[in-house]
Amino acid sequence: MNLFITKTMRYLATAWAAVKELRRVKLWWVPMTIGIAILLELLLSNHDSQPATKYAYYRYLVFIALAFFLTLAVGAKFFPRWREKLLHISAFYTAVFLALNIYHLATQKFGLLPALFFPSPGRILEALVVDFRYLIVDCLGSSAKLLAWGYFTGAIAGFFTGIAVGFNKTAAYWVNPLTRIIGPIPPTAWIPIVLVAFPTTFSGGAFLIALAVWFPAAVMTGSGIANVPNAYFEVSSTLGASRWRQIFYVGIPAAMPSIFIGLFTGTCSSFITLMTAEMLGVKNGIGWYVNWQREMLSYANVYAGLIIIAITFYLLITLLFRLRDVVLVWQKGVIKW
């Protein structure tokens, strides 16, 4: 009995030492996780519910990832900045590759999920590679054109509506009720009318997106200007600023933080509207691609499309954040959001 307790204690101490050791080698977590994934991929045989792919895309992915993170881990020995960065992202990417590995095992190796709706990572990658040109050039290109037209029309219209409402009482009297009635209607609810009223689905879609951006841009610009302390206008008038200069050099810069919130809200609802418009009416674009592939029951392509959408929207939002950091550099340390 005594011997048993001593043994258990010793095992526990060893396990604890191993955990401590693991924390010490945090730099190698990601390569280790990917290494396990590669081992499992090589040792376990594929489940036959998943159709075979032409090339072993999943292997390529994990080997490239391994090479990448090994380089980082080795480089961290020499560059302190790499080390800092890697220590920071290590836990996150360990979780990412762990999750990917689990999904890979559940689909490709053990067939635990229905193969039709849950294609293995290899099959999604194959769809992405095979359709890449079509996805980027045709679908994404068409979506980008529609989004750009709608977004900029809506943002500019919203900006000027907001300025008019913020500075002019008559404009506020007539426009405010309109924004309050039209604004809260989800732009996609207009689809039945828009599809009939507009000559092309493109112009209809652009209009819907513009509407989605216009409302938050107008409201936030207007309220931003209305909330500019009157004292700023008094100061500028005693400095000899004309009414015009007070609008463009005092009112608008002061309202800029609020205007950016409007643009962010508008961006998010423009994405929603773009996807819905493409799924319901417009006959091309990335949203249409996803819906089309769903109808064809090729879910690997659906996931491929979703990945493209996620990356694109992530990049666009990041771009807007960068733009805000440049325009609102004066806010650093004043307001955070």
Added chain:
Amino acid sequence: MVAPQTGAATIGAINIRGVKKTFTHQDGSIIEALSNVDLSVAAGEFITLIGPSGCGKSTLLRAIAGLHPVDAGELTLDGEPITGPAAERGLVFQDPLLFPWLNIHDNVAFGLKARHLYREHKAEVGQFLKLVGLETFGKSYPHQLSGGMQQRAALARALVNQPSVLLLDEPLGALDAFTRMNMQDEIIRIWQERKTTMIMVTHDVDEAVYLADRVVVMCPRPARIEEIISVKRERPRARSHPDFLQLRGKLLKILDFGGQEREPEYRI
């Protein structure tokens, strides 16, 4: 242009005749903010307006600035009636109210740009920043500066327009005692250098006597000028000089803080 002007000032004389101003409250009651105010300010004079809250001193200053029209009476600057805000009458508020989206240099340059004079007078921005001791802070944003520095920048922003009158609405009220005394000397130095007419609203009896050629004491209900006291002392003034203390006591008495019996002035 920024070189100190020599000789007596010739512009910046303000004339106020029978000025009345009432405000209507939301509940319908009428507040008389100014009732029949007369005041003549000579060119280059330093005036301080003092009085309890509600005596109309800020209202009078804002009326001179042209920020709100008066109900009756006449306000003129060098004989010209005042109809609205203009660059010739600079105003500095209690809060610095620097534009947070502009750096200090661009804040000071605002008036020049607004009047389309920036291209020819660019160098003056730096000169006025130097005048208030902020020449190395042009690239800083307002929130990076202390309260006193912000107020100095606000002063430079008003001065760059070379106003003939500078109106100061408790500009030092939010500063701590030491910064405030430094700023008072700074204002006197700028005033002596620029010969600008100065009209300053203050709550501080000490400040009023320290700075002014004439102290204008205002009283509420009805809001009017109670008394005008000349301070005929050399600058820089000694705050502990008996004359200074005597004027201070006189002002406090008018403002009714000396009403009750106090301890005798001398015991030692």
